[in-house]
Structures are given as structure tokens and as C-alpha cells.
Amino acid sequence: MNADFRSDTLTVAAPAMREAMATAEVGDDVYGEDPTVNRLQDRIAELAGKEAALFLTSGTQSNLAAVLAHCRRGDEFIIGSNYHVYLNEASGAAAFAGASPWPIEVDANGSLTPDAVRAAVREPDQHHPESRLLCLENTVNGNVQPVDLISKLAATGHDCGLAVHLDGARLFNAAAACDVGIDAFLDDVDTVSLCLSKGLGAPAGTVLAGDRATIDRAFRARKMLGGGMRQVGHLAAAGLHALDHNVDRLAEDHARAEQIAEALRAIGGLGVTQGTNMLWVTPPPEHHDDLVAHLESEGLLGIFWKPTMRFVTHLGIDDEQADALVESFTRFFAGR
Numbered sequence: 582m583n584a585d586f587r588s589d590t591l592t593v594a595a596p597a598m599r600e601a602m603a604t605a606e607v608g609d610d611v612y613g614e615d616p617t618v619n620r621l622q623d624r625i626a627e628l629a630g631k632e633a634a635l636f637l638t639s640g641t642q643s644n645l646a647a648v649l650a651h652c653r654r655g656d657e658f659i660i661g662s663n664y665h666v667y668l669n670e671a672s673g674a675a676a677f678a679g680a681s682p683w684p685i686e687v688d689a690n691g692s693l694t695p696d697a698v699r700a701a702v703r704e705p706d707q708h709h710p711e712s713r714l715l716c717l718e719n720t721v722n723g724n725v726q727p728v729d730l731i732s733k734l735a736a737t738g739h740d741c742g743l744a745v746h747l748d749g750a751r752l753f754n755a756a757a758a759c760d761v762g763i764d765a766f767l768d769d770v771d772t773v774s775l776c777l778s779k780g781l782g783a784p785a786g787t788v789l790a791g792d793r794a795t796i797d798r799a800f801r802a803r804k805m806l807g808g809g810m811r812q813v814g815h816l817a818a819a820g821l822h823a824l825d826h827n828v829d830r831l832a833e834d835h836a837r838a839e840q841i842a843e844a845l846r847a848i849g850g851l852g853v854t855q856g857t858n859m860l861w862v863t864p865p866p867e868h869h870d871d872l873v874a875h876l877e878s879e880g881l882l883g884i885f886w887k888p889t890m891r892f893v894t895h896l897g898i899d900d901e902q903a904d905a906l907v908e909s910f911t912r913f914f915a916g917r
């Protein structure tokens with residue numbers, strides 16, 4: 582049985598989503614005249630409890646537009662040392678916004694501490710960069726950053742004169758895990774980036790939400806980045822469909838990941854951690870390569886980093902595929 586656990590970005594639009602896209606009412610979004618984009622932006626602003634929102638091509642573009650909206654060239658932003666904006670966005674913040682990251686250590690859950698944030702803020706001095714922005718993330722590699730932690734970190738950031746941006750590529754997963762709305766995390770956050778093309782299953786698109794003045798600056802940044810699209814309501818319609826149909830079901834992905842994790846732990850000898858829809862497995866090093874070959878030969882894909890491999894549950898993974906993964910691991914380790 583084939584099952585692709587590499588990422589929740591791999592989902593393809595279901596027939597009902599394609600129908601919503603095909604029949605969307607559209608206009609020129611650069612003129613602000615695409616009614617479906619406008620509906621999506623209004624809907625996200627409301628869910629996030631923010632004044633305004635902006636539809637962008639991707640999470641990377643949305644985070645970069647946020648950095649451009651918050652920072653001036655030469656400013657510094659404080660960020661977790663394994664967060665996506667720092668590690669996985671091709672240094673766009675440095676290259677295009679001229680803002681340099683100040684990465685600080687995170688714990689095993691991907692969490693920063695308020696004290697570490699406070700300590701990372703520069704003293705005012707002509708020699709130093711100016712600390713301008715605190716960049717948070719939720720989830721971090723599947724790990725939920727609790728509501729009260731995000732609030733404390735954001736309050737610390739504000740207290741130190743920083744703006745606060747949250748990369749919420751998977752904030753809907755965190756909200757589902759905590760059984761709260763996404764707005765619960767956002768009272769003290771200035772801007773949030775929310776991806777539609779991950780657990781929510783849309784083919785593309787991310788929405789940045791925040792106060793009107795910051796979103797106006799991000800709107801200009803989006804143009805600068807080449808992200809002003811025209812009749813893009815066809816994509817926004819996929820996002821609206823995802824909000825209607827694919828938010829409540831995220832808990833299913835989490836339950837499947839948890840079941841797989843429990844079953845793999847029962848095999849013994851494997852390091853297994855799991856948070857929301859992500860599962861991290863560290864096999865004994867001597868078995869790593871053979872295990873990868875075995876899984877691949879059975880049509881089962883993860884991201885086979887060494888020493889720890891990643892499996893992600895999503896819309897395209899059902900119970901049978903989850904069972905197939907567990908059975909394949911079990912067969913491999915039987916007798917070893």
C-alpha cells in the first residue's frame with residue numbers, strides 16, 4: 582500500500598474543493614476587487630480577532646511581508662534557533678528586508694522562555710543593531726506552544742518595545758489540540774501568518790492578519806515581492822472551502838499520529854516523539870538505512886533524515902495507511 586507521510590503539504594484538492602475553485606466569483610485582487618479573496622481575508626481577520634488580513638502566495642512570502650512591515654534595514658529580530666523563518670526561508674528576511682536574526686535556544690518542545698527573550702534584547706547603543714521584532718512559531722515541529730506561554734512571550738516582547746509576529750503555519754493544529762479558537766493565542770500578538778496549504782489541504786495560499794496599519798505595509802511589501810496576483814479568488818475559494826470542511830477534522834490527524842506513536846513505542850528500541858500531526862522516529866543507527874529501504878520498498882514514505890525520520894499525518898492518510906506503516910515497522914523489527 583502506498584502512503585506518503587512526508588508532509589501535510591502533499592494533499593491534493595478534493596473534488597468538492599475543485600468545484601468551489603472553479604465556480605468562484607473573481608476580480609482583480611491587485612485592485613482589491615476580488616470578492617472571494619476579500620471574503621477569505623475578512624473571515625480570517627475575524628477568526629484571528631484582528632482588524633485586517635492579506636492573502637499571500639505562501640507561508641514564506643507571508644512571513645517575509647511581516648518582517649518587511651515590522652522592521653527597517655539593519656534591525657534585528659529575535660527568533661527560536663530552529664524556527665522556520667530563521668532556518669528554512671532561504672534567509673529572505675536578511676536578503677530582502679535587511680533584518681538580521683538573533684537566534685536563541687529553544688527547549689525540546691521548541692519553546693522560548695520570557696527570560697531568554699528579555700536577555701536577547703540589545704541595550705540601546707550606537708554599536709548594536711536595534712531589536713525590533715520577536716518572531717514566534719506555533720506549532721514548532723508539531724509541538725504545541727501553549728496559550729499562556731505565547732501570551733507571556735508576547736507580553737515580554739511588547740514590554741521590551743518589540744513587535745511580535747507569530748508564524749502560525751500550523752496554528753489551526755495547535756488550536757485543535759488545545760480545543761480553543763486560534764484567537765486564543767493571538768490577543769498579545771501583532772501579526773499572525775496562517776497557512777491554508779498544510780493541514781487544511783488547500784493547494785496554495787497563506788493569510789497574514791494584524792492591525793490595519795501593519796497589514797497596509799504588508800500589502801505594499803507583497804507588491805514589492807511580486808505577490809500581487811489577479812483573479813486569485815479561485816485559490817481563495819479553496820481556502821474558504823478548507824476553513825468550512827477541514828478545520829474540525831484536524832483532530833483526526835492528531836489521533837492517527839498518536840496511535841502510530843503508541844504502536845511504534847510498543848515495538849521497543851525506537852525513539853518516538855509525537856506532537857499534533859507530526860511523528861519523529863529514531864531507529865537504532867545500525868538499522869537506519871535498511872529500515873528506510875524496507876519502508877520505501879513497501880511504498881511508505883517519510884522524510885528519512887538521519888538519525889531521526891519524520892512522518893506527518895494529513896488529509897491524504899487514512900486508518901488503513903496508518904496501520905500499514907505500523908505493520909511495516911513491526912515486520913522489519915521482528916526477529917532483529
Ligand SMILES: Cc1ncc(COP(=O)(O)O)c(C=O)c1O
Pocket residue numbers: 638639640641642665666718720748750751776778787
Ligand atoms: C512552520 C512553517 N512556517 C512557514 C512555512 C512556509 O510555508 P510555505 O511552504 O507555504 O512557504 C512552513 C512550510 O512548511 C512551515 O513549516
